[in-house]
Amino acid sequence: MTPALRWLSALFGLVGAGAFAVSVQAGKWWSIAGVVEIGPHRSWQCFKDECVPAGMSWIGASAQWERFGIATWGAGLVGALVMVLLAATIAAGRVPRLLAQMAIVAVLTALAASTAFVAKFPGVTGAELDRGALLYILAMVFGAATAVITLRPPTSSA
Numbered sequence: 001m002t003p004a005l006r007w008l009s010a011l012f013g014l015v016g017a018g019a020f021a022v023s024v025q026a027g028k029w030w031s032i033a034g035v036v037e038i039g040p041h042r043s044w045q046c047f048k049d050e051c052v053p054a055g056m057s058w059i060g061a062s063a064q065w066e067r068f069g070i071a072t073w074g075a076g077l078v079g080a081l082v083m084v085l086l087a088a089t090i091a092a093g094r095v096p097r098l099l100a101q102m103a104i105v106a107v108l109t110a111l112a113a114s115t116a117f118v119a120k121f122p123g124v125t126g127a128e129l130d131r132g133a134l135l136y137i138l139a140m141v142f143g144a145a146t147a148v149i150t151l152r153p154p155t156s157s158a
Contacts, residue, residue, distance in 0.1 A: 006090055009149040013087030016142030017080040019135045024076035027132025039132055040069040061122040068120055071113040079106040083143050100150035107143045
């Protein structure tokens, strides 16, 4: 791997890690008129710049949907960890094939969990998809790109 490609790949990994972490920890997945935020493992009600946790029971969702939310949250955190490890190892000049394979599994797991989470959303009046879901998609794209670049066979100049 050339130095430029190595650093680009490490950067992609860090962008993916950051996007995963922000999407599940601070990214609202749905919002309602800027007053209610719904994320993968909690919701918040905000009044006069003060937000308080509201739980998930008020949504009227099934327990299965809440489990998909927790799975999405967990997959995002694991994905962030794997992406940081992958980026660090790439930046150190090694070719971490096992970590790249782990990253692919993490991205596929995140894809499955988040797809079920979004598809099973019970639908709350006025709720619109927000930045958390978009950051999660961005994280999966950058994570997959990092893994593919890492697993790509080296080119030989003959």
